[in-house]
Amino acid sequence: MDAFVRSRLEASGTPGAALAVIEDGRVVHQRGFGEDSRGRAVTPDTPFLWGSVSKPITGLAVMQLVEAGRVDLDAPVRTYLPWFRLADPDVSGGIKVRHLLTNTSGIPASASGEIGDRYDNAPSALANAVRDLAQIAPVAEPGESYAYSSAGYAVLGALVEEVSGRPFGTYLHERILGPLGMEHAVVTERDFERERVAPGHRFVFGTPVQFDAPYDTSGVPFSHVGGSVRDLTRFTLAELGGGQLDGRRVLSANGIADTQRGHVDSSVDRFGLGWSVSTLKGTAERMVWKSGALPGHEAMVIMLPDSGRAVILLQNAFDLLRAEEFHEAAFGAARMLSGVDPGTTPDNPLATILPWAMAGLAAVLLLCLAAPALRCLPGWRAAAHARSRRRIVLTAITSVTIPLILAVLLWWLPSTMGGTVAMVLLWIPDVGWGVVAAVVLALLLAVERTALAALDLRRQGSGGSSDAAERQVRLPR
Structure with a gap:
């Protein structure tokens, strides 16, 4: 024994x-x-x-x-x-x-x-x-x-x-x-x-x-x-x-x-x-x-x-x-x-997968958050300038809605098992840290994409006004 x-x-x-x-x-x-x-x-x-x-x-x-x-x-x-x-x-x-x-x-x-x-x-x-x-x-x-x-x-x-x-x-x-x-x-x-x-x-x-x-x-x-x-x-x-x-x-x-x-x-x-x-x-x-x-x-x-x-x-x-x-x-x-075989205990793969899955999700969200740094590249700036207002708005709706839904789901998930995020942090800290990090990053991502969309619309509006003014100046010639 x-x-x-x-x-x-x-x-x-x-x-x-x-x-x-x-x-x-x-x-x-x-x-x-x-x-x-x-x-x-x-x-x-x-x-x-x-x-x-x-x-x-x-x-x-x-x-x-x-x-x-x-x-x-x-x-x-x-x-x-x-x-x-x-x-x-x-x-x-x-x-x-x-x-x-x-x-x-x-x-x-x-x-x-x-x-x-x-x-x-x-x-x-x-x-x-x-x-x-x-x-x-x-x-x-x-x-x-x-x-x-x-x-x-x-x-x-x-x-x-x-x-x-x-x-x-x-x-x-x-x-x-x-x-x-x-x-x-x-x-x-x-x-x-x-x-x-x-x-x-x-x-x-x-x-x-x-x-x-x-x-x-x-x-x-x-x-x-x-x-x-x-x-x-x-x-x-x-x-x-x-x-x-x-x-x-x-x-x-x-x-x-x-x-x-x-x-x-x-x-x-x-x-x-x-x-x-x-x-x-x-x-x-x-x-x-x-x-x-x-x-x-x-x-x-x-x-x-x-x-x-x-x-x-x-x-x-x-x-x-x-x-x-x-x-x-x-x-x-x-x-x-009692004189019988003690038996074997199968491992729960979730115990290994879940902490790393949450860490991986947080890492992906962090990369998404850092992605706008690419906008500094000349080719990216030209592509962003060429997008229509409609496309900018639709892209913004999608890129803001998805992280918001993800944040809500992650925060709500522990309640389906009778718990809270605070309890997850206490009892399963690696999973809890991953959940909190993913929720915070998802919310930051939604804020960032909203701000970028507003900036793109503003820039396009400014660019459109300049083009129209230039065309008006050239018409008498």
């Missing part, structure tokens, strides 16, 4: 990772691979950020309040957050706590782009992010359909804060992380600084590049929990142990079973209360799992609850265009744990 994981890290270009394996409800293997971005060897104690693996932890926190009788899964969210709003007040009032946990609230996946990756560490950061959902239009009635939503888990985090009367990170430390002995877990900016979490890596034209981002308190319920593989292993052991670890219980066995049960159909499997639920490929084993990613970090927890086994893999790099390749490192290890 170590050799397989190492081969996947080499194939993806990931600088460092940490692996843990659980069998029969106990840890049988933990080790680190490679280095962090500060040149230190990765060990089982090296801290990472866990991305959306934060969601099952938030789900557990909500279920604790449910079992304490302080929250009802089928009560409207406004029972606990009276100020919670979407752009449609009627839909907002119908969203229940259960809808948020199962991603069936009607909040669109794109809302995550509106409130995520803020890097806001103010005391009210989480509540402020949730308040900004008031401008988001729902895409469906509550309970009608599944749409993966980090924004919904932000609302759950604010709900926990409101009901418990504690900041979300403080609640996690007191009720989950402390009892489970997750001593180096990261859920606050102070934790992040104390543990000295090393920057992760994004990819620029296939090369891992350090990305030193600040902590984001506003994103803790859905993306910014972190810690070492030892910490995440203890959380996984509690999940496999029916909510109990080393005699400390954080949730009832029935409550844990409910979180790990598939409640709704999702895009690829079924979704529980924070966990994805399906069958491990190549086997008949029930799999409860969660992947998580941030710009620079990737995490996977794969549990096989019926046999008490699990694989946890943390990586200090991530490429959104190669997400499947990163996930397959853990899935393959889990298949090995």
Whole structure:
């Protein structure tokens, strides 16, 4: 398994990772691979950020309040957050706590782009992010359909804060992380600084590049929990142990079973209360799992609850265009744990083609922008002078319209995938830089061609007037 994981890290270009394996409800293997971005060897104690693996932890926190009788899964969210709003007040009032946990609230996946990756560490950061959902239009009635939503888990985090009367990170430390002995877990900016979490890596034209981002308190319920593989292993052991670890219980066995049960159909499997639920490929084993990613970090927890086994893999790099390749490192290890072939991971050619395609498009636009320098040549000036006004106008319309359409399409394209250009810049920087460069150059090209057309018309008008005057002077002769 170590050799397989190492081969996947080499194939993806990931600088460092940490692996843990659980069998029969106990840890049988933990080790680190490679280095962090500060040149230190990765060990089982090296801290990472866990991305959306934060969601099952938030789900557990909500279920604790449910079992304490302080929250009802089928009560409207406004029972606990009276100020919670979407752009449609009627839909907002119908969203229940259960809808948020199962991603069936009607909040669109794109809302995550509106409130995520803020890097806001103010005391009210989480509540402020949730308040900004008031401008988001729902895409469906509550309970009608599944749409993966980090924004919904932000609302759950604010709900926990409101009901418990504690900041979300403080609640996690007191009720989950402390009892489970997750001593180096990261859920606050102070934790992040104390543990000295090393920057992760994004990819620029296939090369891992350090990305030193600040902590984001506003994103803790859905993306910014972190810690070492030892910490995440203890959380996984509690999940496999029916909510109990080393005699400390954080949730009832029935409550844990409910979180790990598939409640709704999702895009690829079924979704529980924070966990994805399906069958491990190549086997008949029930799999409860969660992947998580941030710009620079990737995490996977794969549990096989019926046999008490699990694989946890943390990586200090991530490429959104190669997400499947990163996930397959853990899935393959889990298949090995189950005694079957780990399988192969096909490369995504788009990960190579798209950055270079955008760079090529920007280069072409730059050449087009520089082309008018040829007008300085005598032959070009004569040809331009000979064109009719009609031809100048038609050429200008074409040469201005095409780059404008291109700029609009490039700026709009990320929205078709639920994102924005800002998100592309954050998650896929080489593609994002290419998009921004191409949009700016296309707009400059449209301005330039408009100015050149106006200049040509002016020059032709001046030339035509001079010719007519000359003919009038010569007529008496």
